[in-house]
Amino acid sequence: MKTYRPAQPTCTAIVCAYNEEKYLSGVLAGLLNTPAVQEIIVVDDGSRDRTTEILHQYGQDGKIHPVFLSPNRGKGYAMAEGAAAAHGDILLFVDADLENWDDGYAMQVLSPLLGGQADMVIGYPQREDDPWDAADVFHYQRWLSGERAVWRVDLLPILSKLRPSRFGVETLINMHYRTRHQPIRFVQLDGLKHVIKFEKSSFAEAWNEYVKEVGQILRTYARHPRMTAMTYIPDFIDMRDALRSLYGLMRRSTSLLNL
Numbered sequence: 001m002k003t004y005r006p007a008q009p010t011c012t013a014i015v016c017a018y019n020e021e022k023y024l025s026g027v028l029a030g031l032l033n034t035p036a037v038q039e040i041i042v043v044d045d046g047s048r049d050r051t052t053e054i055l056h057q058y059g060q061d062g063k064i065h066p067v068f069l070s071p072n073r074g075k076g077y078a079m080a081e082g083a084a085a086a087h088g089d090i091l092l093f094v095d096a097d098l099e100n101w102d103d104g105y106a107m108q109v110l111s112p113l114l115g116g117q118a119d120m121v122i123g124y125p126q127r128e129d130d131p132w133d134a135a136d137v138f139h140y141q142r143w144l145s146g147e148r149a150v151w152r153v154d155l156l157p158i159l160s161k162l163r164p165s166r167f168g169v170e171t172l173i174n175m176h177y178r179t180r181h182q183p184i185r186f187v188q189l190d191g192l193k194h195v196i197k198f199e200k201s202s203f204a205e206a207w208n209e210y211v212k213e214v215g216q217i218l219r220t221y222a223r224h225p226r227m228t229a230m231t232y233i234p235d236f237i238d239m240r241d242a243l244r245s246l247y248g249l250m251r252r253s254t255s256l257l258n259l
Contacts, residue, residue, distance in 0.1 A: 003153055005089075011110065012039040012088030012152070016078035017096035021050035023195065027094060027101045028058055034103040036110055037092065040064045041082045046072035076165030076172070083155055083162075090114075091155060095146040097200070099193035105147070108187050113149045118185035120154075120177050123147040125192040142186055144170045144217075154182070161224070167213040168220025175227040 013031045017024050031040050044055050046069050055066040067081055083091055090113060109123040124145040158176050165172045177184055197206035221228045
């Protein structure tokens with residue numbers, strides 16, 4: 001049974017910030033200039049820099065609603081808090097460490113959802129100087145992008161699962177949509193500058209953070225074995241069938257050459 005979609009949906013943007021004093025104002029300015037966004041919820045996840053001060057300043061704008069968490073609870077918890085507080089039919093999640101986010105990028109992510117082409121849209125930047133992007137020949141990295149739009153009603157059933165997921169939150173959301181066979185659309189956000197950890201801290205600190213994130217993603221798979229199996233066993237079957245077909249084609253080609 002297809003979930004009801006309003007003809008004129010409202011949109012809430014959700015920004016989860018942890019020590020993002022350098023970039024947060026720019027992201028909020030871009031969202032304030034996006035007519036399709038009626039509400040902006042910013043979750044300060046226990047920041048220790050000027051993020052909280054910046055939010056108190058922006059909180060005077062009726063469109064922005066800050067949520068303060070203390071201590072730091074992790075990205076999954078912050079996203080769930082934002083979704084629970086939102087009033088919009090559509091949730092637009094935006095990372096707080098983007099250098100040049102604007103209404104154009106927002107509409108690139110929202111348009112396929114508004115046009116009924118997908119139930120979740122994931123917008124991803126591509127950086128040639130990011131070692132993770134350069135090594136990602138299977139394009140797995142785009143699945144972890146924080147820029148995404150979903151229908152709020154689709155996400156509400158898993159809010160309790162999101163809270164403990166920390167940086168496994170995008171993985172959990174992806175599995176939720178894939179196991180329900182809901183259409184997902186990827187949009188490449190050309191020119192969007194997402195600041196990577198190696199640019200915000202020392203190499204050792206950034207590397208430790210990446211290792212920690214990988215661990216949290218793996219724990220997300222372990223906590224939800226049924227969803228993991230339902231998501232990836234079909235992929236393995238498809239890959240097996242594709243390899244068999246390729247092997248058969250190679251054998252037939254070899255036989256023809258030997259004639």
